[in-house]
Amino acid sequence: MRAGGGKQGVDYEELLVTATGLLGLKPKEVWELTPHEIMLMTEGYLRKRQQQVQDMLYISWHVEAFARQKKLPKLEVILKTRAKQIKKRETDMDELIQTAKRKGLKGPWDR
Known part of the structure; x- marks a missing residue:
């Protein structure tokens, strides 16, 4: 990324x-944020x-696994x-937020 100021500049x-x-x-909205905020x-x-x-793969795997079952487990x-x-x-997310606070x-x- 470069703009004007050498190697470390922002494109x-x-x-x-x-x-x-x-x-x-x-x-x-873009210009109200820093490049670092946009990166984050x-x-x-x-x-x-x-x-x-990952969720879609999880679902796909289970659809196929269930399709191969002779008897499905109870829902x-x-x-x-x-x-x-x-x-x-x-x-886990609550613990991360408490740690950050x-x-x-x-x-x-x-907010």
């Missing part, structure tokens, strides 16, 4: 393309997409197992 055209295209920001938002978006792909058993996994993920970090939880 503002690429920044604008990424922020408006990938993140869906309006040009006015892009990283968050990419992590979210990665999780979505209640499957849902309870998944609910436990989701609850653990929510608990203790360290004095600002984030979307302050």
Whole structure:
């Protein structure tokens, strides 16, 4: 990324393309953020997409696994197992937010 100031510069055209295209920001919103904030938002978006792909693979695998079963397990058993996994993920996120608050970090939880 470079613009004017050498190796460490920012390619503002690429920044604008990424922020408006990938993140869906309006040009006015882009200029209210620093390049670092946009980079962090892009990283968050990419992590979210990665999780979505993993979720789709998880679903696809189970669809095929269930299609091969002669007798399906009870739906209640499957849902309870998944609910436990989701609850653990929510608990992990709550712990991360509490740690960030203790360290004095600002984030979307302050809004």
